[in-house]
Amino acid sequence: MRKWLFIILNFPILVAAQTQSFSHCEQCSEHLITEAELKQLTSRELKLVLNSIYARKGYVFKTPEIQRYFELKQWYKPVEDNSQITFNQFEKRNIAILQKRETETLQELKQIANALQDLKDIIENKNLVEQRVSNSIDPEVFRQFQNTIKHIDPKVLALTGVYRVTIDNGDYQETYHLEIKGTELTLSYSSATTQFYDFYNNSEDIDWSIFWRFNLENNKLSLINTEIAG
Incomplete structure (x- = not known):
């Protein structure tokens, strides 16, 4: 890998x-x-x-x-x-x-990074996570939410406001992405098939993606919504 x-x-x-x-x-x-x-x-x-x-x-x-x-x-x-x-x-x-x-x-970046680290520290406990983000998370996507949070480094995020990790698994690529605008944070995961990679347009077929949108409130990340595409 x-x-x-x-x-x-x-x-x-x-x-x-x-x-x-x-x-x-x-x-x-x-x-x-x-x-x-x-x-x-x-x-x-x-x-x-x-x-x-x-x-x-x-x-x-x-x-x-x-x-x-x-x-x-x-x-x-x-x-x-x-x-x-x-x-x-x-x-x-x-x-x-x-x-x-x-x-x-x-x-704001430092506050969001700290809130993200707090979330990362309890990511193994679904009940605590849902209490922290003041919203429920579909059990079918919670494991992917866990994996996405685990791939984000809050310390780097505090310096840049953007974080992106791509893992090449051979036939497909997984991308974990996070971006901050003001007090809003968008966390996403996407899976893309690489065997049909378009070298001319530098793109691949996105099989599916999921987005979690948060807002910083009282030094905690509140989950606004979850969107799934693909």
Whole structure:
């Protein structure tokens, strides 16, 4: 059995298509960002928005991955001296708003990671788990829920907000995935047949998936709903 662990780090190379324009902060020099716009962004997306304000001024980043990312943008024109960059009042205010939200998000990540660890500690006891998440879990999917929780590392999650493990079992792959947006957490498991892998589109047939959605309430994860597809 071959096992790969994919961890998405703080700087996002990919973001959801619907947030792409906003993530590159095209209007950040003319309009203030609202809390509503930031509420559902992940920590990675917040970092991208913040870095984009600097990038649009030609800021040269010390982190190679970030620098290479913006060098691919046609609008990016690096300057020779970062100290010569100035920001207008909109940009200064937006930077402050983003930094504040980023700090809040990191705190939320730690709280969710701690709540997830608490859940992981009692995962063998179905009654205790259901009491903790304030909801019942179908007995037919509880074992898969246990396995999914066991594959998540809360310590890594606290740093990234995203965690993904893929296990290759030969004829099929299992993927355990978790992502946080604000105080909402989505945990998922999917099984995909690999013998019909589409090398041209870099995808495989998803046989079935299951999603558990939680919200952080009083430092505990409350189960909102469970969805099964496939």
